[in-house]
Amino acid sequence: MHIGILQTGHAPDALIESTGDFGVLFQKLLANQGLTFTVYSVVDMEFPDGPEAADGWLITGSKHGAYEDHPFIPPLEDLIRAIYAADRPLVGICFGHQIIAQALGGKVEKFDSGWAVGRQVYDWQGQPVTLNAWHQDQIVAKPDDATVCATNEFCEYAALIYGKKAFTVQAHPEFDSTFIDLLATHRGPGVVPDVQLAAVKDGLDKPNDNALLAARIGQFFRERSIA
Structure with missing residues (x-):
């Protein structure tokens, strides 16, 4: 099964050199799921010809806001709706989670309670x-088609399932301890409160459920189910 990765941002240069860009992170995460990949850097206006260019689609995270004015966002929303109408399985992570919701009638905002960074525990x-997160924006109104499958006190719509069409997650199963540590070092200072960055460092040696989410993403692509 061939998956098109729609890359909507770039990791900081220092992280790309050591761990790879966002598209590479997902290929590593899903390496055991029997999938092949093509990466389209949509943030740089590199788009596929249409939904039929892949068997399924995955939208990555980004430093950009889904509600912001960037050239790639309107055509990406058009592509999301086309993929949805074409019944190709669609997965979104962080920004991908948000932009899918926005394209399908939901609402995304900068959350007034601040940031979620590092290890977060969700009621799934x-x-x-437990997954690593890195976000201030979040979905504040979900599309009618979406059902909540994970939540916590900070993030009401932490994961959504749209029947057999789409599966989206606010957290980052592709962020391992090395990546989240480097992200806190290179993108955190002056942006995320120091106390939260310290908590990220404290949680680096604790376990997470990245492998579980990799299996659920693979299952959704193959079977249209996460059960």
């Missing part, structure tokens, strides 16, 4: 799931 249909 009654089970605790």
